[in-house]
Amino acid sequence: MSDAPPPAARPVIEFRGVAKAFGDKQVLRDLSLDVRKGEVLFIIGTSGVGKSVTIKHLIGLLGVDAGEIWFDGKRVDTLREPELAPIRKRIGMVFQNSTLFDSMTLAENVALPLRKHQGMRQKKALVEARRRLDQVYMSEFADRYPAELSDGMRKRAAIARTLTLQPEVVLFDEPTTGLDPVNARRIDRLIRELSGGQGVTSVVVSHDLTSIFSIADRIAFIYQGAVRALGSRDEIRASDDPVVQQFIQGQSSGPMETPGF
Amino acid sequence: MFGFVERAITQVGTTTVRIAREVGGIVVLAFDVLRALFPPTLDGRELVKNLYKMGNQSVPIVALTAFFAGGLMLVQSAPFVEKLQAHALAGWAAGYAVLREIGPILIALMFSGRVGANNTAELGTMTVTEQLDGLRALAIDPIRYLIVPRVVAMVVMLLALTVIGDLVALVGAAITAKAVVGIEFSTFIHSVVDNLKPYDFLHGIYKSMVFGASIALTSCYFGVTVRGGAVGVGRAVNAAVVAAAVSVMLLDFFMTYWLG
Amino acid sequence: MRGLIELWGVFVSTIAGMIRGGRPKGEIVRQMHAIGNKSMLFIAVTLGFIGMVMIYQACMQFNRVTGDLSQVGVQFIRLVTSDFAPTLTGMMLATRVGAGIAAEIGSMKVTEQVDALRMSGVLPVDYLIVPRFIASVVMTVVLTTLGGAIMYVAGGLTAHYQFGVNLKIFFDLSLLNPAHLSLGLVKAVTYGAAIPVVSGFCGLRAKGSSEGVGWATTAAVIGSSLAVLLLDFILSVAGFFVLGEALR
Numbered sequence: 001m002s003d004a005p006p007p008a009a010r011p012v013i014e015f016r017g018v019a020k021a022f023g024d025k026q027v028l029r030d031l032s033l034d035v036r037k038g039e040v041l042f043i044i045g046t047s048g049v050g051k052s053v054t055i056k057h058l059i060g061l062l063g064v065d066a067g068e069i070w071f072d073g074k075r076v077d078t079l080r081e082p083e084l085a086p087i088r089k090r091i092g093m094v095f096q097n098s099t100l101f102d103s104m105t106l107a108e109n110v111a112l113p114l115r116k117h118q119g120m121r122q123k124k125a126l127v128e129a130r131r132r133l134d135q136v137y138m139s140e141f142a143d144r145y146p147a148e149l150s151d152g153m154r155k156r157a158a159i160a161r162t163l164t165l166q167p168e169v170v171l172f173d174e175p176t177t178g179l180d181p182v183n184a185r186r187i188d189r190l191i192r193e194l195s196g197g198q199g200v201t202s203v204v205v206s207h208d209l210t211s212i213f214s215i216a217d218r219i220a221f222i223y224q225g226a227v228r229a230l231g232s233r234d235e236i237r238a239s240d241d242p243v244v245q246q247f248i249q250g251q252s253s254g255p256m257e258t259p260g261f
Numbered sequence: 262m263f264g265f266v267e268r269a270i271t272q273v274g275t276t277t278v279r280i281a282r283e284v285g286g287i288v289v290l291a292f293d294v295l296r297a298l299f300p301p302t303l304d305g306r307e308l309v310k311n312l313y314k315m316g317n318q319s320v321p322i323v324a325l326t327a328f329f330a331g332g333l334m335l336v337q338s339a340p341f342v343e344k345l346q347a348h349a350l351a352g353w354a355a356g357y358a359v360l361r362e363i364g365p366i367l368i369a370l371m372f373s374g375r376v377g378a379n380n381t382a383e384l385g386t387m388t389v390t391e392q393l394d395g396l397r398a399l400a401i402d403p404i405r406y407l408i409v410p411r412v413v414a415m416v417v418m419l420l421a422l423t424v425i426g427d428l429v430a431l432v433g434a435a436i437t438a439k440a441v442v443g444i445e446f447s448t449f450i451h452s453v454v455d456n457l458k459p460y461d462f463l464h465g466i467y468k469s470m471v472f473g474a475s476i477a478l479t480s481c482y483f484g485v486t487v488r489g490g491a492v493g494v495g496r497a498v499n500a501a502v503v504a505a506a507v508s509v510m511l512l513d514f515f516m517t518y519w520l521g
Numbered sequence: 522m523r524g525l526i527e528l529w530g531v532f533v534s535t536i537a538g539m540i541r542g543g544r545p546k547g548e549i550v551r552q553m554h555a556i557g558n559k560s561m562l563f564i565a566v567t568l569g570f571i572g573m574v575m576i577y578q579a580c581m582q583f584n585r586v587t588g589d590l591s592q593v594g595v596q597f598i599r600l601v602t603s604d605f606a607p608t609l610t611g612m613m614l615a616t617r618v619g620a621g622i623a624a625e626i627g628s629m630k631v632t633e634q635v636d637a638l639r640m641s642g643v644l645p646v647d648y649l650i651v652p653r654f655i656a657s658v659v660m661t662v663v664l665t666t667l668g669g670a671i672m673y674v675a676g677g678l679t680a681h682y683q684f685g686v687n688l689k690i691f692f693d694l695s696l697l698n699p700a701h702l703s704l705g706l707v708k709a710v711t712y713g714a715a716i717p718v719v720s721g722f723c724g725l726r727a728k729g730s731s732e733g734v735g736w737a738t739t740a741a742v743i744g745s746s747l748a749v750l751l752l753d754f755i756l757s758v759a760g761f762f763v764l765g766e767a768l769r
């Protein structure tokens with residue numbers, strides 16, 4: 001245990017035995033996971049294993065088949081749509097494919113939650129939106145439409161949009177995928193700063209080994225619908241589980257079963 | 262032989278279930294929209310944006326449709342008018358049909374094909390690219406923010422278009438009367454003014470409001486329930502225009518009886 | 522304007538392709554099924570209801586002046602055969618079939634299947650539009666007959682049960698003459714021809730990806746509906762002048 005212990009050990013998020021199937025495709029079987037307040041937790045696993053599905057449950061975009069999900073002492077998987085709004089203001093999510101609104105410019109995209117939740121007028125919200133975009137080095141593209149930009153640029157704008165509500169927890173779905181190394185490290189630094197300075201809890205889904213082993217407090221490895229390994233960077237690196245080793249070393253052959261191949 | 266009967270029964274069964282599910286979904290959406298309207302927390306920017314876009318899309322087509330619809334009704338009544346040598350009745354006969362039935366229905370069908378279809382495609386694309394989930398994640402209710410302004414805009418727009426269209430249709434009928442049957446404009450105008458009551462106009466206008474609501478809800482419902490990528494969007498558009506046409510015809514029937 | 526010329530080009534090559542013949546055998550039957558059978562319920566429901574509404578409005582209108590409803594049935598069947606049945610069927614098929622054809626051909630266009638056809642020496646119009654054209658002409662006539670019959674019966678029942686019109690007086694065909702029937706038939710055939718040509722044309726013009734197909738689908742619905750309306754206007758005016766006396 002060479003890593004410093006995370007700021008607070010109390011779990012702010014708990015998954016208890018969550019199961020989820022789409023049709024006859026069982027994606028999550030029995031997934032249990034604690035997220036501690038203020039930590040940066042990485043969720044890793046092969047493509048299609050259910051990482052995006054896991055975090056979507058937390059803000060009620062998907063409903064569980066079995067199991068429970070708790071946030072800050074409240075059970076969230078049983079909430080109905082209107083009751084989810086306060087939770088969603090406290091838990092922000094950056095989607096894998098950005099989901100910017102393509103009828104709006106980047107500035108209008110970022111201004112929307114400001115206008116809707118902080119009661120700002122459009123003009124003031126747009127000024128504030130530009131400032132937010134500057135934090136992700138995107139202010140010069142504020143008047144462009146999402147379709148005119150690259151994946152990486154859209155992703156950065158989506159991060160800015162999510163952070164406008166100053167959430168306590170941010171779910172990042174592959175924030176650095178499609179970014180060049182310079183911008184990827186800038187995003188890493190942003191995530192780290194959020195958790196250090198403002199005590200924000202981050203759950204990051206990622207394949208980016210550099211990010212994983214430079215900013216993670218803990219890493220959860222999902223395999224066959226459950227958490228197969230959970231621990232600090234060093235613990236995961238030193239894991240004697242051959243499946244984990246195959247994944248983090250990126251070997252094409254090994255004991256791991258990958259559906260679709 | 263029995264195989265055929267069995268297949269037919271299965272098909273009728275599954276079709277009934279599908280239609281029931283869709284009607285149910287649209288009714289639920291209607292209640293959600295109504296609830297979101299009280300108290301009215303309408304997003305003004307979205308409303309204006311949609312009104313502007315929908316108006317742009319549909320005004321020329323509706324004007325063209327209305328003009329020919331008016332002309333058509335006159336041509337249809339022409340043999341009868343000629344036979345009775347009753348030129349004074351032409352405006353009345355065509356105007357009555359246009360204001361009460363043909364105008365509101367044809368304009369609604371065209372509106373559905375242009376604005377409704379486009380709306381389904383737009384919402385469908387937003388759905389398959391997870392933009393609706395994106396809204397939810399920002400704690401913004403897609404029904405309040407996206408659907409309600411669209412429904413309100415479509416109802417208002419179709420109402421306005423029907424008012425304009427009624428006028429254009431009467432002009433179309435008058436011009437056709439002159440050109441085809443040789444009825445003077447003054448005779449036509451007298452015939453309309455003397456025989457038609459304001460209620461004939463209102464009868465059609467009331468209908469157009471109901472048509473607007475049903476087209477709007479249908480097109481939004483098929484948009485937000487799209488499954489299966491780009492192909493799914495095409496299928497949804499097709500289903501939405503067909504369902505809107507059926508709902509317009511059915512509602513027309515009930516409204517006609519109810520309004521008298 | 523250039524669009525109209527291209528549209529005319531599609532129509533001419535469709536006719537040429539039809540005369541040349543040599544298309545896949547089962548395709549026409551398959552298209553007849555897709556266009557006809559699947560639209561039957563749709564046509565029956567919509568035309569049935571509008572038939573009831575029209576009779577209701579007409580009786581109200583007659584009641585306002587003469588109160589003599591004995592003419593309603595004979596006038597109704599004339600209008601149904603010469604105009605309402607073909608035109609309303611045409612409008613409904615423009616929605617139902619036009620959208621389907623454009624979506625199908627448009628998807629093939631954007632996935633470059635149309636180019637693949639051309640590469641293998643098959644004319645896209647021959648392969649894609651001609652079978653739909655033949656099927657649509659035949660099925661529009663069939664569906665018009667069905668729709669007209671349902672409209673007439675639904676109207677008659679409304680007149681009887683709502684306004685007490687004697688069924689024998691309503692269902693009197695003596696004033697119906699070949700002029701009405703032939704005008705209706707010409708209209709049905711014309712719409713049946715116009716819808717696949719207009720929507721096939723829209724489908725073949727689809728560009729880009731899914732948005733292109735969406736655009737083609739909406740354009741086909743509007744384009745073929747407008748085509749039906751305009752053709753109805755032209756044919757009705759022409760019918761008024763050519764058939765004149767016979768229609769009265």
Ligand SMILES: Nc1ncnc2c1ncn2[C@@H]1O[C@H](COP(=O)(O)OP(=O)(O)OP(=O)(O)O)[C@@H](O)[C@H]1O
Pocket residue numbers: 022027045046047048049050051052053054096
């Ligand atoms: N709404 C849905 N309906 C049906 N199946 C779904 C749905 N969402 C996800 N799935 C399925 O669930 C499985 C897990 O999907 P998920 O998006 O969570 O994968 P992932 O781990 O995030 O992969 P990647 O790294 O490629 O993003 C996939 O097989 C996917 O097809």
Ligand SMILES: [Mg+2]
Pocket residue numbers: 051052053096173
């Ligand atoms: Mg994912």
